């Protein structure tokens with residue numbers, strides 16, 4: 504497979520650059536490239552890959568054999584609804600210590616957000632003050648396109664990637680406006696409520712030939728209109744919703760139950776979380792978007808149609824509670840009621856004291872690096888091989904989403920192998 508070289512600067516355009524996840528990603532990436540920290544959690548920076556068979560067997564680092572962008576070539580910018588620079592934002596987020604943030608203070612202060620596309624009704628808990636003024640949503644989209652061009656020119660980038668790490672928008676189901684490029688453009692011009700800000704950024708990126716990653720659960724790029732646009736412009740797209748804490752655990756534990764043919768009666772998941780994301784998700788309309796993303800996982804993995812006696816009657820509940828004292832340090836509890844031999848009940852309890860942004864930041868870095876690789880390899884449309892990173896992986900209408908973390912991992916590594924002209928692993932010998 505022909506992969507274009509990673510030459511020149513890669514512009515990284517982050518929507519929600521002032522958020523907890525984004526600022527944690529930026530601080531860590533800038534510190535890692537100076538050798539001041541280890542990028543723990545990032546496969547592109549740390550993982551090895553098994554290649555070859557028999558005497559030819561070897562296990563190099565992924566980044567030593569796959570032509571990935573170098574961290575030193577990343578130029579980071581983006582948009583937010585608040586004007587503060589990324590240094591102030593990182594302090595504000597209270598994820599990292601001031602000592603760690605100060606290691607790259609000057610570079611962080613130089614990253615100032617561009618004015619955002621924002622309409623209050625899509626994130627009701629936030630009141631943006633650094634917001635574009637545009638008569639229609641179509642005009643707002645044109646302004647984002649101009650921002651993209653300007654960023655590329657000013658920073659002398661050879662290519663760009665855009666990633667949504669902004670707040671979760673209220674739930675918008677698939678509607679007529681999302682079904683074709685023509686309908687989508689008309690809807691932007693008529694300021695249709697079916698078009699949310701994330702969709703406007705997505706349209707601006709994809710129509711500018713820029714790959715788009717959706718780290719949140721909204722539709723954004725997961726609709727026929729954007730698939731059509733991505734296909735026409737040869738642009739890779741992927742999403743939705745970074746797979747970090749509780750859902751990552753689910754996609755490890757549910758395959759375990761199924762592999763052992765153990766039954767399931769119920770799965771209750773609850774969280775306490777005190778950051779801005781928690782505050783936004785306290786609004787039922789934003790929570791609904793998240794809930795849909797979190798609930799689909801178990802059903803798809805367990806396949807109740809094929810195994811009605813094991814999984815035909817599962818009670819699955821997901822709760823997120825805004826609890827300010829915990830800030831970004833989420834605690835997630837799972838109670839799993841499983842069933843064994845002759846129907847005897849058992850319980851499994853998980854208490855995950857995680858740090859949301861610490862888990863999400865390396866996913867942002869990997870997705871940026873790998874989506875850029877996709878584009879240089881000539882891939883376009885939905886990147887199912889990146890399902891590994893998402894709670895609710897986008898998939899083509901004729902395929903099922905892949906949720907099992909290790910099945911996703913195999914798919915990702917095999918795609919990398921094929922990209923560099925190696926045999927995919929068949930795990931038979």
Ligand SMILES: NC(=O)c1ccc[n+]([C@@H]2O[C@H](COP(=O)([O-])OP(=O)(O)OC[C@H]3O[C@@H](n4cnc5c(N)ncnc54)[C@H](O)[C@@H]3O)[C@@H](O)[C@H]2O)c1
Pocket residue numbers: 518519520521522523524525582583584585619620621622626629668669670671672700701718719720744745746747748778779780783859860862863
């Ligand atoms: N941290 C995790 O583990 C995790 C996992 C999956 C998904 N996510 C999602 O990632 C997103 C970011 O999470 P976070 O904890 O950083 O939240 P956050 O609230 O700290 O950051 C979101 C940022 O987006 C900005 N914003 C909102 N609307 C915007 C718009 N229209 N344009 C530009 N900027 C906008 C906000 O001002 C804020 O700075 C959320 O949607 C969250 O649900 C996070």
